[in-house]
Amino acid sequence: AQTVTQSQPEMSVQEAETVTLSCTYDTSENNYYLFWYKQPPSRQMILVIRQEAYKQQNATENRFSVNFQKAAKSFSLKISDSQLGDTAMYFCAFMGGSNFGNEKLTFGTGTRLTIIP
Amino acid sequence: GAVVSQHPSRVICKSGTSVKIECRSLDFQATTMFWYRQFPKQSLMLMATSNEGSKATYEQGVEKDKFLINHASLTLSTLTVTSAHPEDSSFYICSASFSAGGPYEQYFGPGTRLTVT
Numbered sequence: 001a002q003t004v005t006q007s008q009p010e011m012s013v014q015e016a017e018t019v020t021l022s023c024t025y026d027t028s029e030n031n032y033y034l035f036w037y038k039q040p041p042s043r044q045m046i047l048v049i050r051q052e053a054y055k056q057q058n059a060t061e062n063r064f065s066v067n068f069q070k071a072a073k074s075f076s077l078k079i080s081d082s083q084l085g086d087t088a089m090y091f092c093a094f095m096g097g098s099n100f101g102n103e104k105l106t107f108g109t110g111t112r113l114t115i116i117p
Numbered sequence: 118g119a120v121v122s123q124h125p126s127r128v129i130c131k132s133g134t135s136v137k138i139e140c141r142s143l144d145f146q147a148t149t150m151f152w153y154r155q156f157p158k159q160s161l162m163l164m165a166t167s168n169e170g171s172k173a174t175y176e177q178g179v180e181k182d183k184f185l186i187n188h189a190s191l192t193l194s195t196l197t198v199t200s201a202h203p204e205d206s207s208f209y210i211c212s213a214s215f216s217a218g219g220p221y222e223q224y225f226g227p228g229t230r231l232t233v234t
Contacts, residue, residue, distance in 0.1 A: 043228045
């Protein structure tokens with residue numbers, strides 16, 4: 001069974017600073033996808049970024065980037081130039097290749113990020 | 118694009134009654150819809166996966182007779198909580214995916230808060 005661990009329940013950072021959220025996972029599969037989802041106070045989940053395990057290059061979406069370390073099974077999210085709108089709960093999620101057919105996601109427990117003005 | 122709505126956003130019902138939650142994909146045809154449950158300050162737990170016109174696949178530990186899922190069309194899935202009890206109070210979130218969307222990306226609805234008194 002796959003597990004996703006987010007060891008930081010809460011974090012806070014000053015506006016405009018950079019923050020890194022950690023995520024580790026456990027799997028025996030070689031092919032999989034990793035995701036970071038954001039859940040703002042409105043509770044609407046939004047995809048922030050995704051990474052395919054076979055791609056060595058780290059994914060980047062504007063101010064959001066990941067550090068994907070496959071051997072270490074680590075998938076951290078870096079938010080640069082943080083903004084007040086980044087305040088949210090962030091969930092790391094995993095989809096193993098065995099679940100590509102049913103698209104089943106396994107979520108971590110989340111990190112509550114607060115951007116301080 | 119890829120908007121998912123849920124109705125109602127909040128519902129309060131008395132113990133023993135049933136309540137129906139609707140999940141609609143507004144601008145796409147969803148090949149698969151997912152129902153999650155989220156307890157306060159916790160992660161999302163997948164309850165079931167449904168495909169249009171077929172029976173839902175429930176996760177282990179989820180009572181299919183209590184949580185009835187009907188995926189009547191490519192844009193509508195409903196979750197009915199039958200004979201609700203206070204322990205069913207929770208935040209219920211649906212998501213949907215479609216073939217032309219991002220790889221294995223799920224598009225989430227805004228959630229429904231159910232309170233059983």
